[in-house]
Amino acid sequence: MQETRRLSPDEMDERRIVYPESNNRALVNRFRDLRTRLLEKSGGNNFTMVVSGTKAGAGASFVALNLGAAFAFDQAKTAVIIDCNLREPSLHSTLDVLPEAGLTDFLDEPDLDISRILYPTGIPRLRLIPAGSRRENPGEFFTSFRMKQFLMAVRRRYPDRFIILDTAPVTESPDARILSEICDYAMLVVPHGGVTPSLVEDAAAAFNPKKFVGAVING
Numbered sequence: 001m002q003e004t005r006r007l008s009p010d011e012m013d014e015r016r017i018v019y020p021e022s023n024n025r026a027l028v029n030r031f032r033d034l035r036t037r038l039l040e041k042s043g044g045n046n047f048t049m050v051v052s053g054t055k056a057g058a059g060a061s062f063v064a065l066n067l068g069a070a071f072a073f074d075q076a077k078t079a080v081i082i083d084c085n086l087r088e089p090s091l092h093s094t095l096d097v098l099p100e101a102g103l104t105d106f107l108d109e110p111d112l113d114i115s116r117i118l119y120p121t122g123i124p125r126l127r128l129i130p131a132g133s134r135r136e137n138p139g140e141f142f143t144s145f146r147m148k149q150f151l152m153a154v155r156r157r158y159p160d161r162f163i164i165l166d167t168a169p170v171t172e173s174p175d176a177r178i179l180s181e182i183c184d185y186a187m188l189v190v191p192h193g194g195v196t197p198s199l200v201e202d203a204a205a206a207f208n209p210k211k212f213v214g215a216v217i218n219g
Contacts, residue, residue: 007122015094017123018066020073031070034216038067038185041213046077048151048163048183049213050084052176053191054203055169059218060189061090064166071162072125079162080118080154082129084142084179087168089131095121102132106150107141114154142178151182170206171199177206185213192219 012019018028038049051067053060064081071079082103083091092099097119106112106129119128141147154163165183170176180186186207190200204212 035070049185050180052170053189078125080127083131092130099130102130104132188215
């Protein structure tokens with residue numbers, strides 16, 4: 001897929017998206033370190049991972065997007081971020097993408113090719129799959145056999161691609177827990193000083209401990 005446009009450094013800074021030449025070295029290095037830790041855990045293999053917040057506004061979309069951007073630093077790797085927050089999708093707006101179709105459309109239409117819902121983001125080697133036009137009853141989409149087939153197909157089709165699912169807060173919706181069952185890993189985003197320790201514990205406990213890779217403090 002050719003890049004139809006490329007976000008400028010100013011546009012990346014405005015959207016708080018990391019890139020190799022960014023002056024915000026602390027932020028770039030944090031996401032590089034997170035990427036390295038995940039690669040060590042996966043043995044360098046590509047994987048699928050759910051990113052969810054402890055509550056709305058925790059910054060899950062921010063972390064998911066920047067983690068995808070960090071994987072795309074490497075010219076030998078690509079990443080795709082899938083907006084699975086069907087109630088409040090935001091990634092298409094952040095990236096100025098005007099989608100004609102997205103995830104729910106693909107799950108609804110068996111004949112729709114995956115390439116129709118993969119959009120360039122303006123960031124080299126990073127693609128977006130937006131939420132789609134239908135957003136009611138998301139649990140029905142995520143528990144479907146077609147959702148599992150979809151993730152398997154994306155992974156087979158792009159063996160060098162890391163797949164990150166941005167989801168609704170795990171404390172407010174079952175979506176993240178449901179999706180984590182068909183993904184390799186799950187990560188929790190915790191707003192700095194914004195939640196109680198007991199809420200963090202409850203949120204982490206929602207995930208299978210074998211798949212839970214830990215929490216990221218945002219703020």
